[in-house]
Amino acid sequence: MLFKLSLSNIRRSMRDYAIYFFTLIIGVSVFYVFNAIGGQAATLEMSDSQYEMIHLLETLISGTSVFVAGVLGLLIVYASRFLMKRRNREFALYMTLGMSKRKISAILLLETLIIGVGSLFVGLVIGIGLSQLTSALVANMFEANMASYKFTVSGGAIVKTVVYFAVMYLVVMLFNSFVVTRMKLINLMQSGKKSEQIKLKNPVLCVIVFVLAAALLGFLYYQVGWRSVRIERNSALAIFAAGSAATFLIFWSVSGMLLRVLMSMKNTYFSGLNSFTFRQLSSKVNTMVFSMTIICLMLFITICTLSSAFSIRNSMNKNLNELCPVDHELVISYDTGIESEYDDITELCKDNGYDITADFSDYVNFTTYSDPAFLFADSLGDAFEDAQAMYSFLQYDTPEQLIRLSDYNALMELYGREKLSMADDEFIMLCNYTSMINLRNKGLSVGAERTVFGQTLKSKYASCQDGFIDISTEHINAGLIVVPDSVVSGEVPDTEYFIGDYSSDDKEAAEKAVHDGFDTAMRTLSANSSNEEGVYGSSNISGYGWTTKLEIKEAAVGLGAIVAFLGLYVGLVFLIACGAILALKELSDSVDSIGRYEMLRKIGAEESDISRSLFRQTGIFFLLPLVLAAIHSVFGMKFLIFFLQVFGTNSIASSVGLTASMLLLIYGGYFLVTYFCSKSIISEKR
């Protein structure tokens, strides 16, 4: 009997429940798809390091899933509470008929169960279908090969999805039961009869609050957009909190002012159904100030997360070509002031049993120097004090890295980049990290003097030149000074480099050969060492390492992909949540307004006018939080670009475009579904 009642309740209020059910299904399938990525990736041909990346991605998604589950859980509780409120009259009827609260709870329990099981099943089926497509996406993102297509179902992901959602539904059940035990018959019966009260807020107060909130936002925008460098972790949180408060106040005051402003424009207000449209809208916004704020903030976070995630991925791939022109880089660093017994790395390897030149077609050996008396602080010149005030966290007492002009040009020959030339008493500052460029440029001018190894040199250029020696995917050269050969002659180098391209076309085999050979050489060196204190023998090597294009590429592509996947995951869930909250409110409002539309028809409003009114109501309702979120995002992105510089992200246009299209697809999709559902609701005959 109860089961029958529950089932018929659901069927009857399908209209209300449809969007809820729809959202749950999307939630379940998104949850499954992302948690099944590991399983999907297993069907691809991947290198070990790519597997490690996928594993890292799985772990991160696992962690994010907890957060996502929290968001979805809140959404489900909100939605079910919202739908329950709409059924007060029905509960009142049950209670007057003598049904116990326990039985009402049981009905609700059954309903939640039916919806839960239904949405889980449908969501998982859709999720499994969609996740077959993610194989291709994973392959594309990680630049792996899709060897052969295999239909895969990830049991682990299914179990995980079921468990997480079961917990969420359980919370909803408990919550519903709690609400039922606190219901009072009198309140239930009166809930539908209370005529709508229109409370207009004090307009003067609204204007004052609006101005204050706008001023606060302006101040925060300024802090975030133009004072980015001073923001630390705690102040970032404070700014976000203040921004949230300001957002709330903006919605609060706008909801109060909007109608007043529109009403004062008599010709617009009393044209067609406008007065009706604006009133409907105003009452909607008035009751949704808090939700609007949350939605606006979620949209803001989504826009920023997605844009930065896509930017990082894009620039990673782009930078690879520019910043990593060769296959391999070997570096050995020495304790300062003690000269190596070998001329260069080639000789070091040869003497210890490995002919490194055999594995390379093109290569250069070179050294860099540092002068303990020529520090970063000295290098900044006049700009030092300003710099210290602005960037207090930088290490100003590190010696600057110096390279001989001839060495640098030899390397550039290998890299295929432009060479430099200068007079014997000049130096050139190289840097490609944007904020560091800005900082260094302040102290630079043509002829600006610096003393290196006791010699006074003049700057050839008024600003930093673009250049680097280490291969990477990021613009992270914070400063390197090219000096005339004569300046460092007789000085002891502190780092030795060996950079080159493999002779073999099989890069992976070549990489392995070089690593094995170099390792053997270093071990031999260490074993033959006469000096017991130095790990690597008398040469006083303080450390060595290598970087290869293959490693960099996989890390970069993998990192880009991980960031993009996580961004997508969180972004998708947030968008769904935003869309669902707005859609629920709008649809239930439409149900409540059926009578009003019926009346409009009776007094002769045309169907096209009514549709237009509904479209405007829904559109503005969906647009309001989006517009403010977009404005927030402009400044939020300005702030993020500052941090994204390290990835070489200068243009975010394409990633913003991608984000916008995702937003359009999901948020816009919710808007359209809501509009058409509302339209069908209000055209029903009572």
Added chain:
Amino acid sequence: MELLKIQQIEKYYGSKSSLTKAIDDISFTVDKGEFVAIMGASGSGKTTLLNCISTIDRVTAGHIFLEGTDVTALKGKALNKFRRDNLGFIFQDFNLLDTLTAYENIALALSIQKKSAKETDVAVKTVSEQLDIKDVLSKYPYQMSGGQKQRVASARAIVTNPKLVLADEPTGALDSKSAKLLLERLRYLNKECGATIMMVTHDSFTASYASRIIFIKDGKIFSELSRGDNTRKQFFDRIIDVVTLLGGDMSDAL
């Protein structure tokens, strides 16, 4: 002058096996400037008749002409336009938009007709004086009494200068004092402003304000009364006679 002509209209509900004839061959005419009441017990078909005339419902057979236009032949947009430009409605449950003030409710009828804000303002002010609701113009429906609400609804119906005002049990939800006030206003609109009003009611007192009464029973015209030179009291007594004759359910409408 003949304004409304009802020609042998019929309205059936249900399927062939269980057919209900809500209206069974009714014909009559209404002249311009008349105040006609349609009386009948619940289920007699009077509201169906009104709905058919107001184009909210469609007739099964027959024709309805308003100033020569056959409204039964109108469809879709033309129907909405016809209703908007020619008819005014007053409902039993007021049917005001609870989100709008009285002023806005009245103005809405005009703005739907795409009148300018200036015209609207003048028209609303005029009609609110005629119906004595100037004081409540800025109030919302929930702040008004039933009588005030119904007079606002009447103002909305009349403000567009419709050819015909249709009122469905306008006093149904009002106390007797408010009902009297409303009816006096309706008569004023009829007499002084020349509005043609057609009102459906089962209440003899309400009907006694009309200039002519058509009695309906089981979907057919049962009788017709004209007020002529009678006072309202005399007319009321004559109505009671007919109602007694109608018998059955109708007698409880005394």
